[in-house]
Amino acid sequence: MKKEEQILEKYLQENGMRQSKRRNVVLRVFLSQEKHLTADELYDTVMKKDPSIGRATVYRTMKVLCDCGLARETQFSDGITYYEHNYLHNHHDHLVCNKCNTFVEVIDERIEKLQEQMATKKNFIPQSHTMIIYGICRKCAD
Amino acid sequence: MKKEEQILEKYLQENGMRQSKRRNVVLRVFLSQEKHLTADELYDTVMKKDPSIGRATVYRTMKVLCDCGLARETQFSDGITYYEHNYLHNHHDHLVCNKCNTFVEVIDERIEKLQEQMATKKNFIPQSHTMIIYGICRKCAD
DNA sequence: ATTATTGCAAAAAATTTGCAAAAGC
DNA sequence: GCTTTTGCAAATTTTTTGCAATAAT
Numbered sequence: 112m113k114k115e116e117q118i119l120e121k122y123l124q125e126n127g128m129r130q131s132k133r134r135n136v137v138l139r140v141f142l143s144q145e146k147h148l149t150a151d152e153l154y155d156t157v158m159k160k161d162p163s164i165g166r167a168t169v170y171r172t173m174k175v176l177c178d179c180g181l182a183r184e185t186q187f188s189d190g191i192t193y194y195e196h197n198y199l200h201n202h203h204d205h206l207v208c209n210k211c212n213t214f215v216e217v218i219d220e221r222i223e224k225l226q227e228q229m230a231t232k233k234n235f236i237p238q239s240h241t242m243i244i245y246g247i248c249r250k251c252a253d
Numbered sequence: 254m255k256k257e258e259q260i261l262e263k264y265l266q267e268n269g270m271r272q273s274k275r276r277n278v279v280l281r282v283f284l285s286q287e288k289h290l291t292a293d294e295l296y297d298t299v300m301k302k303d304p305s306i307g308r309a310t311v312y313r314t315m316k317v318l319c320d321c322g323l324a325r326e327t328q329f330s331d332g333i334t335y336y337e338h339n340y341l342h343n344h345h346d347h348l349v350c351n352k353c354n355t356f357v358e359v360i361d362e363r364i365e366k367l368q369e370q371m372a373t374k375k376n377f378i379p380q381s382h383t384m385i386i387y388g389i390c391r392k393c394a395d
Numbered sequence: 396a397t398t399a400t401t402g403c404a405a406a407a408a409a410t411t412t413g414c415a416a417a418a419g420c
Numbered sequence: 421g422c423t424t425t426t427g428c429a430a431a432t433t434t435t436t437t438g439c440a441a442t443a444a445t
Binding site for chain 2: 235
């Protein structure tokens with residue numbers, strides 16, 4: 112059994128929730144994709160595995176996955192919620208191209224440190240963050 | 254006449270658009286409020302000034318204000334679009350409390366510098382960014 | 396006069412919810 | 421058996437759009 116499934120199982124147990132086949136299908140489809148996914152894209156793929164699974168279950172399951180720390184939500188400027196892996200995947204931020212809308216993941220430890228420092232100085236206990244830099248990517252700059 | 258109105262006027266002229274009373278009402282209501290506003294809050298206030306103005310006009314006007322640089326959009330984790338001033342207001346980021354949902358504006362020049370540096374190193378031309386740190390605020394920490 | 400802007404209502408898009416039926420423990 | 425989970429469809433919420441009427445230049 113995958114580590115991720117164990118994490119989910121533990122979370123469910125601790126919160127008086129039950130395991131279910133459909134929730135596991137959503138989990139596995141989510142884990143099998145390395146990209147950022149919208150609820151809709153996830154639903155499409157889940158449908159192919161098990162057509163009996165509805166949209167609401169995908170939304171409800173992703174909420175659980177976020178709560179137990181396996182997934183996290185990010186919103187780009189299009190207003191749609193994207194889900195990305197959050198376990199054994201280093202936290203990262205994004206550079207989003209204003210022209211072609213592609214993005215790359217980035218991480219800068221110096222920025223991470225300063226973010227923590229700054230929040231703490233403001234008497235704020237940081238738990239997570241999103242940082243998105245919009246601009247023009249290499250390809251579109253030519 | 255306010256500087257902001259001149260900026261809008263210039264933008265409209267350069268883009269073959271016309272001035273209009275209703276657009277000006279939305280602009281003035283937006284300028285009169287110092288906080289972050291949702292389209293809905295804006296609509297409520299605009300309605301009181303001029304009940305003949307519809308929701309669509311508020312949305313369309315805010316789009317124009319963003320395009321001409323007077324406003325900017327930010328999305329917190331609630332998925333709703335907030336509009337904030339972008340002219341003669343220093344750029345800033347946000348600390349959002351996960352418990353009470355209040356936020357404070359912050360700015361850290363060292364982070365700003367590093368963001369620029371990092372993007373450039375990735376062959377990316379940065380144009381704008383959003384950085385939101387979620388956590389627990391001073392009040393909710395007790 | 397010509398063309399942009401608007402209100403309105405309807406459409407779209409994304410997500411949530413109520414509820415009876417099915418599934419897990 | 422009791423309680424959680426689910427599908428479905430309907431409801432909500434936020435934003436966009438089509439169009440005929442109106443306003444700006």
